Amino acid sequence: MGRAPCCEKGKEGVKKGPWTPEEDLMLVSYIQEHGPNNWRTVPSNTGLMRCSKSCRLRWTNYLRPGIKRGSFTEQEEKLIIHLQALLGNRWAAIASYLPERTDNDIKNYWNTHLKKKLAKAQDGTERITSNNNHRSLSKGQWERRLQTDIHTAKQALREALSLDEQKPLPDGDLIDSHFFKTGHASSSGTTNNVVYASSTENISKLLQGWMKNSPNKLRAGRSDSGSSQGSVRCESISSHDECKPLSWLENWLFEDSTAGQEEMPNLDGFQLPLDDPTEFF
DNA sequence: AAGATCACCAACCGCTCGAGC
DNA sequence: TGCTCGAGCGGTTGGTGATCT
Numbered sequence: 001m002g003r004a005p006c007c008e009k010g011k012e013g014v015k016k017g018p019w020t021p022e023e024d025l026m027l028v029s030y031i032q033e034h035g036p037n038n039w040r041t042v043p044s045n046t047g048l049m050r051c052s053k054s055c056r057l058r059w060t061n062y063l064r065p066g067i068k069r070g071s072f073t074e075q076e077e078k079l080i081i082h083l084q085a086l087l088g089n090r091w092a093a094i095a096s097y098l099p100e101r102t103d104n105d106i107k108n109y110w111n112t113h114l115k116k117k118l119a120k121a122q123d124g125t126e127r128i129t130s131n132n133n134h135r136s137l138s139k140g141q142w143e144r145r146l147q148t149d150i151h152t153a154k155q156a157l158r159e160a161l162s163l164d165e166q167k168p169l170p171d172g173d174l175i176d177s178h179f180f181k182t183g184h185a186s187s188s189g190t191t192n193n194v195v196y197a198s199s200t201e202n203i204s205k206l207l208q209g210w211m212k213n214s215p216n217k218l219r220a221g222r223s224d225s226g227s228s229q230g231s232v233r234c235e236s237i238s239s240h241d242e243c244k245p246l247s248w249l250e251n252w253l254f255e256d257s258t259a260g261q262e263e264m265p266n267l268d269g270f271q272l273p274l275d276d277p278t279e280f281f
Numbered sequence: 282a283a284g285a286t287c288a289c290c291a292a293c294c295g296c297t298c299g300a301g302c
Numbered sequence: 303t304g305c306t307c308g309a310g311c312g313g314t315t316g317g318t319g320a321t322c323t
Contacts, residue, residue, distance in 0.1 A: 018291070018317085040308060056309075057292065092311060107312070108290050 015049040019058055023048055027055055028063055036064075061104045068100035072109055080106055081114055 030046045036059055039052040048055060061067075072080070076098055083094045091103035091110075098106065 016293075038308090051293095052308085053294090053310095054292075060310095061291075089312065103311075104291075111313095112289055 014051050016054075019050075019062075023050070024058070024063055027058060031059060031063075036060075057104075061102045064102075066100055067102060067105075069105075072101075072113075076101070077114065080110060081118065084110060084114075 026046050026048055027042070030042060034045075036056075039056045041052075042048070042055045043050055043052055046055075050058075079097060080094060083097055087093050089107075089110075091107040095101055095103040095106050
């Protein structure tokens with residue numbers, strides 16, 4: 001499989017580094033008109049001296065409507081920790097459960113905050129248990145620990161979701177409708193102060209206008225960072241057109257909660273909602 | 282006050298996947 | 303069937319502001 005050279009790599013005149021508000025405006029104006037697709041043609045059509053990849057990234061990580069910036073809430077933090085435990089470093093998949101956050105954002109937050117936090121916590125618990133763990137775990141012990149971990153993760157994830165019960169995390173549809181109705185995602189926010197991307201007034205005006213006119217385009221754009229993995233998973237779960245990751249997740253949690261709380265989940269009957277559950281590990 | 286170090290995050294790089302030819 | 307290339311993803315880097323010495 002011949003790998004294509006990185007877009008415009010080596011090409012002269014390709015700008016790198018931070019985006020200027022003018023560039024943002026150019027990109028947003030273009031996407032407002034044409035939608036977030038066919039990135040290859042974006043630089044030439046907009047006149048931006050950027051590589052198509054850079055344009056896509058700028059859009060998905062910063063300019064895309066509905067992106068929440070600023071500090072993460074405790075619920076978000078919990079959710080990330082436990083989704084990471086379940087999914088590993090599949091940031092795009094994790095991001096699909098935090099529709100207002102980008103995979104890059106989550107990844108950064110994980111690397112700069114949560115990893116350290118967990119390392120500290122783990123360090124504390126390891127000190128306690130280290131005396132009892134001189135030998136490596138046997139296979140049986142390992143499996144049992146794995147089951148416990150999964151159980152714990154699910155439990156905490158359930159808690160995280162129930163904490164947010166009054167303002168349930170939006171599923172795929174809610175994201176869009178919520179966003180289009182308000183035109184500004186923070187209007188329903190009851191939590192922390194959030195600063196949204198595209199703070200430049202012009203850009204936000206453009207986006208608001210665009211959102212009113214073409215909701216379907218946004219959906220197309222969202223699917224981008226919604227990750228292919230996420231959508232594949234949706235297909236495997238539901239034959240419906242709509243992708244509702246949180247719905248099945250909630251179902252999954254609630255299903256499990258109907259089982260005995262103290263009962264250790266059986267790994268064999270543990271229906272992970274992925275095509276290949278072993279991918280988790 | 283100034284240099285060193287740390288923390289954060291936007292952006293880049295390179296790999297994989299999958300559609301199209 | 304194999305190749306090309308666009309798109310997406312995760313890891314890494316580099317710039318910048320904050321904090322420390």
